[in-house]
Amino acid sequence: MYLIIFICTCLIILAILSICAQQLHELQASVLSYGKLNLHNNKKPTTNWANQLSKLVVPKHYFSHFYVIGLISAIVSIVELISLSYFKKPLLLIRLLDLYDNRTGSHHLSQQQCSIGLTLITCHLIRRVYESFWIERPSKTATMHISHYLIGIGFYGAMVLGSWLEGLSNFESLHQQTPVDMMALLAISLFLYASYHQYKCHVILSSLRSKNEGYSIPRGGWFEVLVTPHYFADILIYLSLNILYRFQNYIMICGLIWTAVNLSIVSKETQTWYYTHFSTEKYNQAFPHGRRKIIPGLY
Numbered sequence: 001m002y003l004i005i006f007i008c009t010c011l012i013i014l015a016i017l018s019i020c021a022q023q024l025h026e027l028q029a030s031v032l033s034y035g036k037l038n039l040h041n042n043k044k045p046t047t048n049w050a051n052q053l054s055k056l057v058v059p060k061h062y063f064s065h066f067y068v069i070g071l072i073s074a075i076v077s078i079v080e081l082i083s084l085s086y087f088k089k090p091l092l093l094i095r096l097l098d099l100y101d102n103r104t105g106s107h108h109l110s111q112q113q114c115s116i117g118l119t120l121i122t123c124h125l126i127r128r129v130y131e132s133f134w135i136e137r138p139s140k141t142a143t144m145h146i147s148h149y150l151i152g153i154g155f156y157g158a159m160v161l162g163s164w165l166e167g168l169s170n171f172e173s174l175h176q177q178t179p180v181d182m183m184a185l186l187a188i189s190l191f192l193y194a195s196y197h198q199y200k201c202h203v204i205l206s207s208l209r210s211k212n213e214g215y216s217i218p219r220g221g222w223f224e225v226l227v228t229p230h231y232f233a234d235i236l237i238y239l240s241l242n243i244l245y246r247f248q249n250y251i252m253i254c255g256l257i258w259t260a261v262n263l264s265i266v267s268k269e270t271q272t273w274y275y276t277h278f279s280t281e282k283y284n285q286a287f288p289h290g291r292r293k294i295i296p297g298l299y
């Protein structure tokens with residue numbers, strides 16, 4: 001229970017902090033921007049502390065670490081849960097949870113929901129590992145703030161844990177398997193649909209790098225209607241997981257809130273970046289009229 005409360009609190013505080021950081025010039029200039037938003041960034045820190053803070057960066061292609069570490073934690077989770085439900089033998093992670101935490105709040109999700117959720121998250125992480133190493137062509141100069149790096153690692157670990165923590169007690173006995181219900185089928189379909197489109201967006205972005213290392217305006221697929229369709233797909237992925245858990249998984253609800261808030265902020269910054277980085281003429285030529293930032297027809 002303590003871990004569930006801790007993860008939810010961290011995610012909500014982070015969402016609030018990123019909204020605040022967007023309003024504060026010093027934090028926006030030093031911490032918030034990453035990747036292309038950091039290059040040719042007009043917003044430079046003006047105070048010494050913010051200037052020092054802005055220097056704590058790592059290469060942006062370290063994004064791949066999030067997915068590798070997330071995938072390792074997903075594999076560990078799968079082994080732990082198999083050992084618990086089939087052999088009645090808790091391994092290290094669950095033993096530690098039993099030692100330092102309690103089982104309150106770990107009954108309300110079914111074993112089936114948790115198994116499907118963990119499988120979907122594992123598939124997501126496998127795809128992102130594949131894309132990070134074999135599809136994307138990250139620039140060698142782009143950076144992100146160290147706080148982004150730490151949050152990214154924590155986030156995927158939290159989502160993996162969140163997929164089963166609130167149903168852990170139901171893994172202690174093997175339940176009779178019931179047929180997958182309509183909500184689960186809807187969630188799986190939405191997950192697959194969003195994953196496919198996110199993959200396509202990442203392929204389009206990588207194709208822009210076939211000629212040079214710089215940045216161009218992406219076209220095709222969902223880029224015709226949105227500035228950052230890969231972020232929209234990410235939101236749909238966390239929405240699909242929440243549908244699977246019927247909005248009863250507190251960690252997953254907080255994960256969706258954090259993703260929607262964080263990516264909406266980055267999406268707004270991205271649109272501004274395209275405006276300032278390309279001439280109005282090129283922007284108007286290349287960007288289809290009425291293109292939204294992240295939510296089709298809305299925002």
Ligand SMILES: NC(=O)c1ccc[n+]([C@@H]2O[C@H](COP(=O)([O-])OP(=O)(O)OC[C@H]3O[C@@H](n4cnc5c(N)ncnc54)[C@H](OP(=O)(O)O)[C@@H]3O)[C@@H](O)[C@H]2O)c1
Nearest residue numbers: 035036136137138139142205208214215216230231234259
């Ligand atoms: N759940 C969450 O909280 C969360 C948070 C962040 C990201 N994500 C997900 O992680 C994925 C990657 O996110 P991101 O923020 O790194 O996306 P991004 O900034 O759009 O970058 C994705 C890749 O495309 C390249 N790229 C972007 N715009 C380009 C352009 N105009 N021309 C040429 N190349 C371009 C980037 O190169 P550079 O190497 O130069 O950047 C990078 O390799 C997304 O699908 C996102 O949904 C999730």
